[in-house]
Amino acid sequence: MPTVRGWICLVFGGATIVAGRVFGLAELFIIGSALLALALIAIAVAVMRPLRLAVGRTITPARLHVGTVGRVEVAIRNGQSKTPVMEMTDHVQGTSGARLLISPLKGTEVTRAAYRLPTERRGIVKVGPADFEAVDPFGLATRRFSVESVGQLVVYPEIIPLTPTPPSPAEERRATSDTPEFLGGRSDEFHALRNYVPGDDIRRINWGASARHDDLIVREDEAPTQNHLTVVLDNASLEREIAVDRAASVAGSIIASMRTRPDPFRLLTSDGADTGFVLGSSGVEKALSILAVVQAVDSNSGGVIPRDAQGAVVVVSGPSPSIGRAELVAYGQAMFISLDESCWDTTIAPKPGSARSTPGAIQIQLGRLEDLASVWSGAIATLLSSNNRR
Numbered sequence: 001m002p003t004v005r006g007w008i009c010l011v012f013g014g015a016t017i018v019a020g021r022v023f024g025l026a027e028l029f030i031i032g033s034a035l036l037a038l039a040l041i042a043i044a045v046a047v048m049r050p051l052r053l054a055v056g057r058t059i060t061p062a063r064l065h066v067g068t069v070g071r072v073e074v075a076i077r078n079g080q081s082k083t084p085v086m087e088m089t090d091h092v093q094g095t096s097g098a099r100l101l102i103s104p105l106k107g108t109e110v111t112r113a114a115y116r117l118p119t120e121r122r123g124i125v126k127v128g129p130a131d132f133e134a135v136d137p138f139g140l141a142t143r144r145f146s147v148e149s150v151g152q153l154v155v156y157p158e159i160i161p162l163t164p165t166p167p168s169p170a171e172e173r174r175a176t177s178d179t180p181e182f183l184g185g186r187s188d189e190f191h192a193l194r195n196y197v198p199g200d201d202i203r204r205i206n207w208g209a210s211a212r213h214d215d216l217i218v219r220e221d222e223a224p225t226q227n228h229l230t231v232v233l234d235n236a237s238l239e240r241e242i243a244v245d246r247a248a249s250v251a252g253s254i255i256a257s258m259r260t261r262p263d264p265f266r267l268l269t270s271d272g273a274d275t276g277f278v279l280g281s282s283g284v285e286k287a288l289s290i291l292a293v294v295q296a297v298d299s300n301s302g303g304v305i306p307r308d309a310q311g312a313v314v315v316v317s318g319p320s321p322s323i324g325r326a327e328l329v330a331y332g333q334a335m336f337i338s339l340d341e342s343c344w345d346t347t348i349a350p351k352p353g354s355a356r357s358t359p360g361a362i363q364i365q366l367g368r369l370e371d372l373a374s375v376w377s378g379a380i381a382t383l384l385s386s387n388n389r390r
Contacts, residue, residue, distance in 0.1 A: 002043055006140035009039040039140050046134065046141035052079030055130045055149040057090075059117070063285075066158040066249070070117040072098070072127060072151075078105035086134045092117065093126040102132075117153065122245055122292050125153040156288045157248040160372050162257040163380055192220050227263040228277065228311025230331070231255055233291070236270035236299045237318040242344040246369055248291040250337055251316045253372060255287045270322065271297045277310075325361055334361040335379065342367045355379035 002010060016032025019025070054077040064070050074090060086102040098115040105111060119125070128150035134143045193209055196216030209217040233251045238244045251267065258265045264277035267287040273294065275286050299322055309330035315323050316337045328334045342348040343366060351367035353375035364379050366372060 001046075001142060001144075002039065003135065003139055003142050005138075006039050006042065006142075009035050009140055013037075013039060038138065042136045042138055042140035046136055046143040049134075049143070050079070050081055051083060051132075051134060051143070051145065053077065053083075053132065053147055055128075055147045057127060057149065057151040059127065059151055059153050063154045063156060063288075064119050065156045066119055066122050066245075068119060070119065070153060071114060072117050073112060073114045074100070074130075075110055075112050076102060076105070077110045078107060080107045082106055084134045084136060086132050088113075089131040089133075090115070091128060091131070094121070119153075119155045122155045122157045122248060124293060125155055127151045127153060154289065154292050156292050157245065157252040158369070159256050160249065160253040160369070162253050162373055162376050164257045164261055193217050194220055229258065229263065229265040230309065230311065230313045231265065231267050231287075232313060232315045232323065233267070233269045233294060234315055234317035234321050234323050235294055236297050236322040237320055238296050239318070240344065241296060243318060243339070243341075244294060244296050246343045247316050247318070247339055248294060249369060250339065250366070250372060251314075252288055252291045254314055254316075254376075255291075256284055259284045267291070269294050271295075328361075333383075335364065335383075336361055337364040337366060340365065340367045343369055353378075355382050357382050 013032045013035030016028050017036065018032075020027070020029030020032055056075040056077075058073040058075075060071050060073070072090070074088075076088070083102075083105045085104055088100045088102050089097050090100065091097040100113045100115070102111060102113070117125075117127075128148075130147045130149060132145055132147065135141070193206060194217070196205060196210075196218050200218050204218045204220070206217045206219045209219075231251050231254050233247060235244055235247065238247055255265060255267060259281055262279070264279055265283060265287075266277045267273070267275045267290060269290065271294070273290045275283065275290065278286055309328075311331065312333040312335070313328055313331040314335045314337065315321060315328075316339070317323065318339055319341060321336060321338060325334060325336075340348075340351050342350040351365065353367055353371040354365045355375055355378040356363050362379050362383055364375055366375060
């Protein structure tokens with residue numbers, strides 16, 4: 001189609017031809033005819049010239065966290081005929097896209113370009129299709145066409161480094177260990193009686209057996225099973241997507257702290273997403289993939305607490321959780337992290353974060369996402385102190 005310059009050339013050429021005929025000036029007629037012919041030829045070439053392009057993309061890395069920057073490398077392969085100068089617009093979901101100027105390409109030639117891809121929100125970002133605009137050398141006509149090539153980038157929630165939940169080392173996971181455990185707890189299953197050795201906890205002395213054997217006898221219990229952690233994202237208590245973003249960051253940060261731990265962990269959401277018990281980096285990636293796309297759901301969604309509950313549970317919710325302590329009785333230890341509205345609403349003055357121990361649970365109030373690390377450390381300290389008093 002004609003550009004602005006092309007329309008001017010067509011109109012001026014036509015008017016000049018008419019003026020030449022009216023006034024009998026051959027020069028005006030020739031000039032007008034030349035301008036009109038030039039514009040029409042440019043339009044015809046732009047419309048009829050075969051342009052066959054293939055577009056490929058490499059997005060690095062394929063998974064990012066909110067706030068980090070990715071890189072998109074675009075490879076453009078030409079068909080048989082030479083192309084003119086082109087402008088390419090690579091559409092990126094949620095943005096105006098990236099605009100690149102492509103120099104003329106010979107037949108079968110490949111050119112490459114790259115641009116940075118910032119990430120402001122979690123989710124799946126679609127990249128493509130690519131729109132091209134080719135203009136003739138005189139700037140009189142343009143041709144627009146699209147190449148349906150689409151890629152995608154997974155953006156994980158923002159992750160805040162946290163102190164891992166306190167485990168007991170595998171070799172110390174016996175009832176005789178004084179190391180407090182959040183995830184598993186001590187086993188109460190009797191294993192054997194043995195003679196007291198210096199360093200044993202005197203609370204483990206079996207005084208009845210000691211009296212019969214005329215020596216100190218210590219009760220030894222079975223080693224507890226592996227520590228288990230379940231993180232529940234109560235997205236039924238969150239009405240806005242920005243609120244889900246913040247809660248997903250909290251849940252993701254807790255999950256990410258388990259990356260180097262040998263203990264199983266699990267992610268559940270109110271809408272039924274469930275990783276099952278997983279381990280290590282692969283388990284973290286599986287959980288973060290769910291957190292990247294989780295959305296707010298109706299508060300009447302079904303319960304998420306499984307019957308095979310094990311170990312400890314951390315519930316991440318909005319100001320009014322839809323999950324209560326009574327639903328978590330199967331767990332050995334519970335922690336509730338309630339996000340105040342100031343976590344996502346900048347018009348509200350942020351409330352100071354706090355952690356306190358209540359009967360059967362640890363309660364955390366979070367007013368700013370930036371305070372998560374310090375409040376979490378305080379909660380762990382509160383938990384250990386509570387365990388030591390038992």
